[in-house]
Amino acid sequence: MTATQTVxxxxxxxxxxxxxxxxxxxxxxxxPPLIVLVLFLGGWWLISATLYGDxxxxxxxxxxxVQAALDNPGTLLQGTWITLTEAAxxxxxxxxxxxxxxxxxxxxxxxxxxxxPYAVLLQTVPVVAVAPIxxxxxxxxxxxxxxxxxxxxxxxxxxxxxLGLLSTDRxxxxxxxxxxxxxxxxxxxxxxxxxxxxxxxGLRISAGLSVIGAIxxxxxxxxxxxxxxxxxxxxxxxxxxxxxLLFAEVVAATLxxxxxxxxxxxxxxxxxxxxHESVVRRND
Amino acid sequence: xxxxRSAHIDHAVALSPDYGTVGVxxxxxxxxxxxxxxxxxxxxxACKTYPNGTIALQPVNLxxxxxxxxxxxGPSGCGKSTLLRVIAGLSAPTQGDVKIPxxxxxxxxxxxxxxxxxxxxxxxxxxxxxxEGVGKAERRTRVAEALKMVGLTGFEQVYPRxxxxxxxxxxxxxxxxxxxxxLFLMDEPFSAVDEITREGLQDELLRIWGSExxxxxxVTHNLYEAVYLSQRVVVMSARPGRIKKIFDIPFDxxxxxxxxxxxxxxxxxxxxxxxxxxxxxx
Numbered sequence: 001m002t003a004t005q006t007v008x009x010x011x012x013x014x015x016x017x018x019x020x021x022x023x024x025x026x027x028x029x030x031x032p033p034l035i036v037l038v039l040f041l042g043g044w045w046l047i048s049a050t051l052y053g054d055x056x057x058x059x060x061x062x063x064x065x066v067q068a069a070l071d072n073p074g075t076l077l078q079g080t081w082i083t084l085t086e087a088a089x090x091x092x093x094x095x096x097x098x099x100x101x102x103x104x105x106x107x108x109x110x111x112x113x114x115x116x117p118y119a120v121l122l123q124t125v126p127v128v129a130v131a132p133i134x135x136x137x138x139x140x141x142x143x144x145x146x147x148x149x150x151x152x153x154x155x156x157x158x159x160x161x162x163l164g165l166l167s168t169d170r171x172x173x174x175x176x177x178x179x180x181x182x183x184x185x186x187x188x189x190x191x192x193x194x195x196x197x198x199x200x201x202g203l204r205i206s207a208g209l210s211v212i213g214a215i216x217x218x219x220x221x222x223x224x225x226x227x228x229x230x231x232x233x234x235x236x237x238x239x240x241x242x243x244x245l246l247f248a249e250v251v252a253a254t255l256x257x258x259x260x261x262x263x264x265x266x267x268x269x270x271x272x273x274x275x276h277e278s279v280v281r282r283n284d
Numbered sequence: 285x286x287x288x289r290s291a292h293i294d295h296a297v298a299l300s301p302d303y304g305t306v307g308v309x310x311x312x313x314x315x316x317x318x319x320x321x322x323x324x325x326x327x328x329x330a331c332k333t334y335p336n337g338t339i340a341l342q343p344v345n346l347x348x349x350x351x352x353x354x355x356x357x358g359p360s361g362c363g364k365s366t367l368l369r370v371i372a373g374l375s376a377p378t379q380g381d382v383k384i385p386x387x388x389x390x391x392x393x394x395x396x397x398x399x400x401x402x403x404x405x406x407x408x409x410x411x412x413x414x415x416e417g418v419g420k421a422e423r424r425t426r427v428a429e430a431l432k433m434v435g436l437t438g439f440e441q442v443y444p445r446x447x448x449x450x451x452x453x454x455x456x457x458x459x460x461x462x463x464x465x466x467l468f469l470m471d472e473p474f475s476a477v478d479e480i481t482r483e484g485l486q487d488e489l490l491r492i493w494g495s496e497x498x499x500x501x502x503v504t505h506n507l508y509e510a511v512y513l514s515q516r517v518v519v520m521s522a523r524p525g526r527i528k529k530i531f532d533i534p535f536d537x538x539x540x541x542x543x544x545x546x547x548x549x550x551x552x553x554x555x556x557x558x559x560x561x562x563x564x565x566x
Contacts, residue, residue: 171398174374178392179415189411193402275401275443 060244065251068244075233075245080252083214083229086142087260090149091210095203097150098157102199106165106191107183116162123155127213131220145217145229152213153206157199164198165191197276200268207264211257230256323347324388324499325371325467329380332366339524340366343380346518346527353493353500355510355517358560363525364503365471371501372469384467389416391460393470397452399444399459405431406440409458416463423462430462433492450481454488461492468498472505483541486513490539507560511553512544519559529559 041062048059056064069076101119105112127148134151138144168191176186218231228236230253237246273279325348332341341363348354356364369375371382372392384390391412399408409427418426431437434454444452453473460468474482490513493500504510510517514533521528533552535543543549 169398171394171396172400175392175394175398175412176415178372178374178390179412181415185415189414190400193400196402272402275445277445 057241057243060247064244065247068242069248069251072245072248076248076252079228079230079233079249080256082142082227083211083218083231083253084256086145086217086229087149087211087214087256089146090213091153091207091260093146093150094153094157094206094210098154098202098206099161099199102158102161102165103187105162112162119155119158122151123159127151127216128220131217135220140221144221145214148217148220149210149213152216153210156205156209157202160202160205161195161199164195167198168194196268196272197278200264200272203264203268204261207260208257211253211260215253323383324350324352324385325501326383327367327371327380328383330367330370330377330382331379332363332370332375333378341370341377342524342526344527348499348501351497351499353490353502353513353515355502355504355514356520357504357507357510357517357556358520358525358528359505359522361525362520362522364505364520366525367520368469368471368501368503371467388466389463390467390469391463391465393456393460393468393473395472395475397444397456399452399455401444403444404440405436405442405444405447405455408444408455409436409462412459412463418463426462426464427458430458433461434458434488448481449477450485453477453485457485457489457492461496464496465498468493468500470500470502472503474509475504475506482509487541489513490537494538507553507557508544511549511556512539517556519556521560521562528562531556 044059045062048056048061052059060068101115105115130151131144131148134147135144138147172190172194173186176190181189214229215231215234218229219235221228222232222235230249234246234249234253237243237249269279325346327344327346329343329345330341331339331343333339344363344367346367356367358364366375370377371384372390373382374392400411403411406427409431410423413423413426428437431440434457436451436454436458439447439451444455447455453476456473474485477485486509500513502510502513511533517531517533519528519531520526531552535548
């Protein structure tokens with residue numbers, strides 16, 4: 001066998017190792033959003049100090065919010081922890097149900113046609129309106145909050161996963177069928193890995209939504225007082241005109257949602273970093 | 285190689301577009317009967333009609349000898365891909381049948397490289413053997429060999445997105461070759477690569493065919509590609525898809541690129557071209 005002549009072959013080593021991004025490049029990327037943050041805080045301070053100088057209970061200054069957070073670390077941490085557990089449970093449930101439904105629907109057109117419209121209805125039904133029923137069923141407790149979080153988070157996972165699982169390349173399917181691959185093999189080696197980018201696109205949307213769902217659930221349950229999550233504590237702070245603490249709690253809830261999003265993003269990107277265009281580092 | 289080239293010549297070409305459809309279904313129960321002597325692939329009255337009534341392929345008879353290189357040539361819609369898919373077992377003929385010795389391994393190369401983007405070059409090369417249940421140790425040997433055949437040794441850990449079009453197609457060939465197929469079926473595999481790369485790939489394919497000895501069925505709409513590669517060119521015509529004429533290509537192997545600029549090559553190409561045009565005007 002003579003050696004093959006490769007006219008279009010760059011060296012393998014050059015292709016195998018992607019160029020690592022330099023440290024200075026990372027810094028340069030972080031600078032613009034940091035500038036925006038500083039400008040935002042400055043504007044906020046200006047408005048609260050000038051327009052609402054005598055009504056700080058309406059618009060507290062940034063430092064007052066920080067002070068409120070430092071004065072009530074227990075309240076903030078406890079509220080964040082409770083909301084986190086509820087959102088995590090709702091999100092986990094949404095992943096389980098959403099992914100499973102998507103897989104089942106992807107395997108059978110009949111099932112897809114039968115159930116997908118109701119999945120859409122689940123998304124369009126105003127959760128706030130059905131929440132009283134959920135509370136009737138599950139009681140004024142964390143279970144109701146988890147169910148509401150689940151209801152808000154499940155659809156994007158279901159929808160995106162289904163889309164991904166149904167987008168398998170026709171030729172790939174032919175290749176697998178031609179070589180007598182079992183349905184399970186086809187699913188594990190072809191459909192599922194190919195759907196991962198879509199699945200994680202859905203998970204990223206739902207990660208933030210699950211926290212929002214938990215807060216909405218806590219609002220509806222309302223009570224719980226000192227023992228409730230951030231949603232409960234926000235209502236409580238409002239009733240006492242403790243706006244500094246209220247702002248701090250809103251910031252905590254926002255950061256919690258962001259953390260969810262970040263964890264899911266990092267996990268997803270790790271899984272597809274080697275091959276998917278959305279993640280792969282460019283060499284230019 | 286020269287032995288193989290002469291082997292097919294005395295083999296009769298069955299070509300009867302008017303093949304009756306009555307009783308063809310019954311013949312499919314006779315799959316157990318031995319195939320025509322010398323024929324590796326025996327297509328008997330195979331036709332394909334889609335549920336919407338479109339006739340993709342009129343009843344076709346075609347015998348291909350063991351180790352032969354045959355091209356299916358024709359304009360789009362002539363049923364050449366349909367015929368290949370029927371031979372591959374990817375599509376069941378509406379009537380008639382295709383006889384291939386039981387246990388013979390069939391490999392298929394698509395027009396697109398159809399690589400799995402989440403697998404490395406090596407992982408992709410493993411795929412077909414993996415699906416066919418070839419053991420891991422055996423697979424490693426075969427994949428290394430196949431990658432060497434197509435000149436991709438050293439690229440094992442690279443992902444497909446970092447390969448050029450030509451390299452992707454070579455990987456697609458390697459994936460099929462690793463199976464060590466007796467039947468190598470290709471559906472316009474080089475139509476998406478540039479002219480220079482294509483000619484390189486054609487020579488590589490002929491070299492590998494010469495050493496491996498598999499039977500090749502190669503679908504193309506490129507007349508010169510068909511003539512350069514094949515021992516026989518099956519010209520098909522469209523609406524409805526059928527075999528129009530089969531040409532023997534008498535040039536010796538191994539073929540060299542210089543063949544393309546010979547008078548004989550041009551003359552034969554012109555003759556086939558004439559039939560191709562006639563097929564399109566109808």
